[in-house]
Amino acid sequence: MAGNIAFPMYDVNRIATDALAKALQQRFPDAQLQHPADLLAHWQDENLLLSQTCGYPLVTLLTDVQVVGHFHYTAPGCEGGHYRSLIVVRDADKHKTVTDFRGHIAACNSPDSQSGYHALRNYLNHDDTFFRSIVWSGSHRQSLKTVQNGTADLAAIDCVTLALLTRYEPQALSGLSIIDETTLTPGLPLITSRHTSAQTLAALRQALREIAEDKKIAEPLLIGGFSPASRREYDVILTASSGA
Structure with missing residues (x-):
């Protein structure tokens, strides 16, 4: 066909x-x-x-x-045909929990992204006042960069994307740590x-x-x-x- x-x-x-x-x-x-x-x-x-x-x-x-x-996918965070997002911050903040980021800035790839925006929003029980603002980055890779350079403080990243970047572009994760994860989704x-x-x-x-x-x-x-x-x-x- x-x-x-x-x-x-x-x-x-x-x-x-x-x-x-x-x-x-x-x-x-x-x-x-x-x-x-x-x-x-x-x-x-x-x-x-x-x-x-x-x-x-x-x-x-x-x-x-x-x-x-x-x-x-076999990436950490996947189970069978389901996956989740991993919440990423700078290494200096790796001792914190997500609740410590109230009033801070989040990086999200797109308003129609399940893994980068809606999974994080669901994690926060739809509290749209939790973050001071959101930087719309355009991609998971760019969200990571905005956290690395201090433009944003936290991002939710698709666990498969994160594992692929770890394998092929480890510099994209330099200086970053995972502090939590979202629930599984198809x-x-x-x-x-x-x-x-x-x-x-x-x-x-x-x-x-x-x-x-x-x-x-x-x-x-x-x-x-x-x-x-x-x-x-x-x-x-x-x-x-x-x-x-």
């Missing part, structure tokens, strides 16, 4: 990410690999064969896409267009299961398995973010 594919969410090591995409292309030779700059437009593409998104955009913005499933969903047939959806799930078992492809990305999933599994994200 023709269509576009991308794995934009954990693209810390481009060589490893492209190897994952090429393994999928071997099974779907007409698929086109993309490195999209506009993620929302990419996820909403009618010709989307496969991509990975964040749970919060899935439940709030991507109402028409089909959920294929999610990878299981792993980042792999999605396909609403036009993808049931037959192709089944083929995608089989291909991803096989790829996740190929250690040469999976291990550099900390992938330890794959599970099919439905949109219903992600309803907990919307419930938690609403404070219900």
Whole structure:
């Protein structure tokens, strides 16, 4: 089947990410690999064969896409097909608890990020007055930089991103410590267009299961398995973010 594919969410090591995409292309030779700059437009593409998104955009913005499933990651903080965020501060503050940061500044990658914003907001019981202000950084990597340079004091970072940076870009974590973690949430969903047939959806799930078992492809990305999933599994994200 023709269509576009991308794995934009954990693209810390481009060589490893492209190897994952090429393994999928071997099974779907007409698929086109993309490195999209506009993620929302990419996820909403009618010709989307496969991509990975964040749970919060899935439940709030991507109402028409089909959920294929999610990878299981071996990063510290993951359990099965679920992951969490780790709360990061400067080493000088590693003796503190999160409650000590009331009135301080948080760095968050985006208002529609589950791991960088909503997981932290849920952790704080939706107390939107807890921080003096929020620096919207644009990415987890930039959030770490803002904590390192003192522009912000604390950030919640996706545990898979943190583990990949530890492996491939350890300087991104220089001078930083983890002081706590958020609750588990379903792993980042792999999605396909609403036009993808049931037959192709089944083929995608089989291909991803096989790829996740190929250690040469999976291990550099900390992938330890794959599970099919439905949109219903992600309803907990919307419930938690609403404070219900």
